[in-house]
Amino acid sequence: MDNLLNNLNNQQREAVMYNDGPSLIIAGAGSGKTRVLTYKIAYLLQQGVPSYHILALTFTNKAAKEMKERIGQIVGARAARYLWMGTFHSVFARILRVESEKIGYTSNYTIMDASDSKNLVKTIIKEFQLDDKIYKPGQVQGIISSAKNALISPQMYAQNKDLIEHDMRSKRPMVKEIYTQYNNRLHASNAMDFDDLLFHTNRLFRDHPDVLAEYQKRFQFILVDEYQDTNFAQYLVIKQLADAHHRVCVVGDDAQSIYSFRGANIDNILKFKEIYPEAKVFKLEQNYRSTQNIVNAANSLIKQNREQIRKTVFSENNEGEKLDVVSAYSDFEEGVIVANKILDIRRDRKSSYSDFVILYRTNAQSRVFEESLRKKNIPYRIYGGLSFYQRKEIKDVIAYFRMVVNPSDEEAFKRIINFPARGIGATTLSKIIGTAKLHNVSLWKIISNPLDYNLDVNAGTAKKLAGFKEIIASFIEELPTQSAYDLASSIVKQSGIARDAYQDMTPEGMSRQENLHEFCETRKEEGNENIGLIDFLSEVSLLTDQDTDKSADAERLTMMTVHASKGLEFKNVFIVGLEEDLFPSAMAKNEMRGLEEERRLFYVAITRAKEFCMLTYAKSRFRNGQVNMCNPSRFFKDIDTKYLNVGGGLSTAVNNIMTNKAAETEKQRPYYERTVQEARSSQVSNANMVNSRFAKPKVGAAGVQGAMGVEAGNRIKHERFGIGIVVSVEGDLNNRKATVSFENAGTKQLLLKFARFEIIN
DNA sequence: GCACAGTCCCGTCTG
DNA sequence: GGGACTGTGC
Numbered sequence: 164m165d166n167l168l169n170n171l172n173n174q175q176r177e178a179v180m181y182n183d184g185p186s187l188i189i190a191g192a193g194s195g196k197t198r199v200l201t202y203k204i205a206y207l208l209q210q211g212v213p214s215y216h217i218l219a220l221t222f223t224n225k226a227a228k229e230m231k232e233r234i235g236q237i238v239g240a241r242a243a244r245y246l247w248m249g250t251f252h253s254v255f256a257r258i259l260r261v262e263s264e265k266i267g268y269t270s271n272y273t274i275m276d277a278s279d280s281k282n283l284v285k286t287i288i289k290e291f292q293l294d295d296k297i298y299k300p301g302q303v304q305g306i307i308s309s310a311k312n313a314l315i316s317p318q319m320y321a322q323n324k325d326l327i328e329h330d331m332r333s334k335r336p337m338v339k340e341i342y343t344q345y346n347n348r349l350h351a352s353n354a355m356d357f358d359d360l361l362f363h364t365n366r367l368f369r370d371h372p373d374v375l376a377e378y379q380k381r382f383q384f385i386l387v388d389e390y391q392d393t394n395f396a397q398y399l400v401i402k403q404l405a406d407a408h409h410r411v412c413v414v415g416d417d418a419q420s421i422y423s424f425r426g427a428n429i430d431n432i433l434k435f436k437e438i439y440p441e442a443k444v445f446k447l448e449q450n451y452r453s454t455q456n457i458v459n460a461a462n463s464l465i466k467q468n469r470e471q472i473r474k475t476v477f478s479e480n481n482e483g484e485k486l487d488v489v490s491a492y493s494d495f496e497e498g499v500i501v502a503n504k505i506l507d508i509r510r511d512r513k514s515s516y517s518d519f520v521i522l523y524r525t526n527a528q529s530r531v532f533e534e535s536l537r538k539k540n541i542p543y544r545i546y547g548g549l550s551f552y553q554r555k556e557i558k559d560v561i562a563y564f565r566m567v568v569n570p571s572d573e574e575a576f577k578r579i580i581n582f583p584a585r586g587i588g589a590t591t592l593s594k595i596i597g598t599a600k601l602h603n604v605s606l607w608k609i610i611s612n613p614l615d616y617n618l619d620v621n622a623g624t625a626k627k628l629a630g631f632k633e634i635i636a637s638f639i640e641e642l643p644t645q646s647a648y649d650l651a652s653s654i655v656k657q658s659g660i661a662r663d664a665y666q667d668m669t670p671e672g673m674s675r676q677e678n679l680h681e682f683c684e685t686r687k688e689e690g691n692e693n694i695g696l697i698d699f700l701s702e703v704s705l706l707t708d709q710d711t712d713k714s715a716d717a718e719r720l721t722m723m724t725v726h727a728s729k730g731l732e733f734k735n736v737f738i739v740g741l742e743e744d745l746f747p748s749a750m751a752k753n754e755m756r757g758l759e760e761e762r763r764l765f766y767v768a769i770t771r772a773k774e775f776c777m778l779t780y781a782k783s784r785f786r787n788g789q790v791n792m793c794n795p796s797r798f799f800k801d802i803d804t805k806y807l808n809v810g811g812g813l814s815t816a817v818n819n820i821m822t823n824k825a826a827e828t829e830k831q832r833p834y835y836e837r838t839v840q841e842a843r844s845s846q847v848s849n850a851n852m853v854n855s856r857f858a859k860p861k862v863g864a865a866g867v868q869g870a871m872g873v874e875a876g877n878r879i880k881h882e883r884f885g886i887g888i889v890v891s892v893e894g895d896l897n898n899r900k901a902t903v904s905f906e907n908a909g910t911k912q913l914l915l916k917f918a919r920f921e922i923i924n
Numbered sequence: 925g926c927a928c929a930g931t932c933c934c935g936t937c938t939g
Numbered sequence: 940g941g942g943a944c945t946g947t948g949c
Binding site for chain 2: 726
């Protein structure tokens, strides 16, 4: 351990060794923050603090897992065994499991994800017969979520003049009723949404001082990572826990606060000293990651923000290269430029593909890069987009698990009552829901005793419902004796999910089978084999893609949003799409706070780079189905030009960037004709990319003829229907149709404009 | 009840 | 461009 302390610089060491009171560790980008946290915990353990007295809250489950492993290596797995370490959500879900009855739940409560929440909101809006063009489910859910993050209950909401006024102004006076009903329904379902995990923990501690005291006693030392991204509910729960002893250490970087849209409040870190005046502040300012040029460029950028804790991040690494700035005529050309540069760097510096990352503001931007990379046979991998756990087949299985664990779960019920199809449609479902509301019981109760509740269905339907009930009931019986893994596989088999999936031999179906397999198998490998279904489900409900990645494997380039890149580092970073209304986003630019957050986001992006960083923008971009002209991002002006390198032949363009006039002044020929054509032909090769998250880039995908050129006799491979022979083609250019006889999917008519297939001979 | 075609609307980030 | 929803024909 002494040796380990020697591995730290002075500031790091001081931060590690101070544990007598509150402390704030301001950790600049690349300053060894994780190392400090890890050593601090190891140090505490080494000083004889029992592991169960330490609570450490991290941003992702993965971060917790890695840190725990590392600590185990330092002090021995035994000493680290009972550390409480995880995300806010997972730690408090665990506490609520134990204390559920004090807040009116039972311990088998289930956790709904964001899309379930949205569905429930949508259902309620329908039931209230409100116009969903005014009451947009996503927006209403957002309002509810923000309220919960601010610890505003439905009652408080209804009494809050500002909120009510705001709703009146936006012509949505019923939001408060929706919120009330939404919470009632959750409660009746014995279910919580993500925000509830924090809300109810706060309520638990507020209303049960004895419980609070117990946890205060248990958690003698509290550490919070990424404190700049905590919201009010998280802040308050920490404050309550730390009130007894003030031994709370928060770590973060205000310059990297990028989650205000989900309620994160940068004031938590900015005002920590006001809450704990006796707090010691440690600043980690030496950046070990990046070259001086990169650090300096990032510093000059972030200086433009008003709200921040002043600090001087510096690097003693090489001076390094300036940041490249490149403009492209179109998003398409941007893709080509980036792909070429990647090949150049890889060749000249013998970099491996895994040393590269392309960072963008929105997931939609990944598409163009997929195409340009595939054309050059550059292997890549995309993070984000549709999460593994959001896939239909996975959500279906999870819904079964939820029903078995907690049959009151309304959203799970609705999801699987007719999956796999068993002839129970919307009419029957609405009868069940109506009857349930009438008697104020769960849907499950209704189908368990349809006669008691006078459920009005015909004999055939009644039989189908009874069949469904039997299946679920038989799983419930096995719940106490079977491990999650065994139960899961019998659920997948006996519910008919397996039959349904394995009948489908289309590429899509195959990918579904793989996902199901992966879901069951990898959970088995990673988890405790004897874990029960309740714990398994609780864990799985709080996982994200970030937690399950197996990135280390391959020789591949990475693409992700800037948000997703937080905490990572790469030798070579490409930040693309630096245009007004994209980065900064159109939605953020009207408010100072929004704009400052976008700037911090850009700061996060630049500081991912160790050696090389390229910034690109396009003058025209295909967005929302049409081509738009764009102006370069105002953020170019924020970086001191002495750290920028403006590529050959582009000096005028960059002059214009600096005055932010490029697109207005330049009379440019539309580039999009070519773009659209290219996009159309490469769409064909996209057919292979059914599942792009783990998709392997296809070798030699180019060279496919356009789909429009298909003729009778061609063999084709369709994204959904698989292999088939073209029988005939008819219709004029715009409405060309092909009749295709598929090996496994019968004969289909395809409208060539839309059809996704590839000609294979 | 289901599959398919057509229409509308949207568009950031996420535990 | 595409997901969510609606309408239509079996």
